[in-house]
Amino acid sequence: MDLIYRGDLAQLENFSSEFLALGGLEVSKYSEIDYPDLYKLNGIDETSIFCKKGYYRHAFGSYLRQHNPEALRAVYNIFSNVTAKYPDVGETSVFVIEGYPLQAAVAIPEEATAKPYRDYPILLYVSRSHR
Amino acid sequence: MLILYKLPVTGSCSCAGIMGVMLGGGHGYLQGLYGFPADQILELRVVLANGTLVTASSEVNEDLFWGLRGAGHNLGIVTHTKYRLYSSGPRWSQIRLVFSGSQLEEVFTLSNDYLSVDHHPAGLILWYVFGRRPDLASEVSCSF
Numbered sequence: 001m002d003l004i005y006r007g008d009l010a011q012l013e014n015f016s017s018e019f020l021a022l023g024g025l026e027v028s029k030y031s032e033i034d035y036p037d038l039y040k041l042n043g044i045d046e047t048s049i050f051c052k053k054g055y056y057r058h059a060f061g062s063y064l065r066q067h068n069p070e071a072l073r074a075v076y077n078i079f080s081n082v083t084a085k086y087p088d089v090g091e092t093s094v095f096v097i098e099g100y101p102l103q104a105a106v107a108i109p110e111e112a113t114a115k116p117y118r119d120y121p122i123l124l125y126v127s128r129s130h131r
Numbered sequence: 132m133l134i135l136y137k138l139p140v141t142g143s144c145s146c147a148g149i150m151g152v153m154l155g156g157g158h159g160y161l162q163g164l165y166g167f168p169a170d171q172i173l174e175l176r177v178v179l180a181n182g183t184l185v186t187a188s189s190e191v192n193e194d195l196f197w198g199l200r201g202a203g204h205n206l207g208i209v210t211h212t213k214y215r216l217y218s219s220g221p222r223w224s225q226i227r228l229v230f231s232g233s234q235l236e237e238v239f240t241l242s243n244d245y246l247s248v249d250h251h252p253a254g255l256i257l258w259y260v261f262g263r264r265p266d267l268a269s270e271v272s273c274s275f
C-alpha cells in the first residue's frame with residue numbers, strides 16, 4: 001500500500017505510524033517529489049503497462065463508503081488463485097483500491113454539478129491490460 | 132533545486148489526459164485539497180449536436196454548464212476550457228509498504244479508522260494494489 005502526502009516525510013511518518021507498526025515485508029520512503037513525478041512513482045504514467053499505447057484495457061469500478069475486510073479477503077484469494085494459474089494475467093492485472101480525502105469534494109453541494117457521489121472515499125476496481 | 136509551476140487538478144493516471152477526466156468528474160491526488168477536476172472548470176466552449184458552438188458557464192447556459200461538470204461526455208464536443216490552476220505548493224512524500232496476504236484483515240481494519248476526517252488530512256491519499264510479486268518468497272504469492 002502507498003501513503004501519498006503533500007507535505008514533508010516527517011509529517012507523513014507521523015500519520016502513517018500505525019501502518020508502519022504493522023511491520024510488513026518491505027518499507028520504502030520517498031520525499032521531495034514534484035507532482036508530475038508521482039505518476040511514474042506509482043506506475044501510472046505513459047510508460048506503464050496500465051497506460052501505454054497498444055493495449056486494450058478493461059476496468060470495472062465501484063464506490064464504497066468503507067473497506068470490507070471479509071469481502072477483500074475473498075477478492076484477494078480469487079486474484080491470487082487466478083493469477084497463479086494464468087501467469088500472463090498476473091503480469092497484466094491489478095486490483096486497485098484508491099482511498100481519497102473528501103474535504104474539498106464535499107464542500108461543494110452535490111446538486112451543484114452533475115457529478116454524483118461526492119462523499120464516497122473509496123474507489124476500487126480490477127483492471128487488465130492485454131493486446 | 133526549487134521548481135515552481137502552476138498545477139491543474141488532474142486525475143490519478145496520466146494517460147487519461149485532463150479533458151475527458153474533467154467532464155466525468157474525475158479523481159486525483161488533489162481531491163481533498165481542491166476538489167474534483169470537474170470542480171475546477173470555469174467556462175467551456177461546446178459544439179452541440181445541432182452544430183452550434185456555445186459558451187457554458189455560471190452566467191450563460193447554466194444548465195449545460197451543470198451537466199458538463201460530471202456528465203459532460205454526453206452533451207457535445209468541448210473545444211475550449213477555462214479552468215483553475217494552483218501554485219505548486221509543498222512537494223510530496225510517499226511511504227510504500229508491502230504486505231503479504233496474511234495481513235490483509237489487519238491493514239483494512241486499520242484503514243477504516245483512516246476514513247474519518249480526523250485521521251485523513253486533505254493532502255493524504257491511501258492507495259492499495261493487489262499484484263503478483265515474483266521477487267518475493269514463493270509462499271507470499273500476492274502482495275498489496
